[in-house]
Amino acid sequence: MLKKEMVDALNKQINEELYSAYLYLSMAAWFDSIGLNGFSNWMMVQYKEETDHAMKFFNYLSQQGEPVKLMAIKEPPNSWESPLHAFEETLKHEQHITACINELVDLAEKLKDRATYNMLQWFIDEQVEEEANDREIIDILKLIDGSKNGLFMLDRELAQRQYTPEI
Numbered sequence: 001m002l003k004k005e006m007v008d009a010l011n012k013q014i015n016e017e018l019y020s021a022y023l024y025l026s027m028a029a030w031f032d033s034i035g036l037n038g039f040s041n042w043m044m045v046q047y048k049e050e051t052d053h054a055m056k057f058f059n060y061l062s063q064q065g066e067p068v069k070l071m072a073i074k075e076p077p078n079s080w081e082s083p084l085h086a087f088e089e090t091l092k093h094e095q096h097i098t099a100c101i102n103e104l105v106d107l108a109e110k111l112k113d114r115a116t117y118n119m120l121q122w123f124i125d126e127q128v129e130e131e132a133n134d135r136e137i138i139d140i141l142k143l144i145d146g147s148k149n150g151l152f153m154l155d156r157e158l159a160q161r162q163y164t165p166e167i
């Protein structure tokens, strides 16, 4: 049994993860619309991973016999100034998610909730990886500096990304 404060915070995190999924799905559509199908594929994989993150919290609440409460998902933007801008926004968003996860860890510590604390360790590692992936692509996009050839090569590379279920 979890404390109500923790149940509420975990339900809020389900919403944060579903918004992440929605944001990356919107980016996948935008990249597709400007002919960068490899970038679109990368975002589509990201979208699927985010739904897995939401389901990890969903399954944890349900395993603990606690209620899952789904809330309205806010509307994401649907266009960006450039691929670099989209990835800078992605990194900014992931930094926000990292802060959310850190707040959940602080709450678990405050409530002496060992089970939730342990469950959250996976997310701490995941956030390090997610931010690093975004930084790597941002660095390449800065090097490319809008060159069509460079974008074409990176698009081919991002087309290789494959989805591996995380639940």
Ligand code: OFO
Pocket (backbone or CB within 6 Å): 016, 017, 020, 050, 053, 094, 097, 126, 127, 130
């Ligand atoms: Fe992008 O890690 Fe979940 O939100």
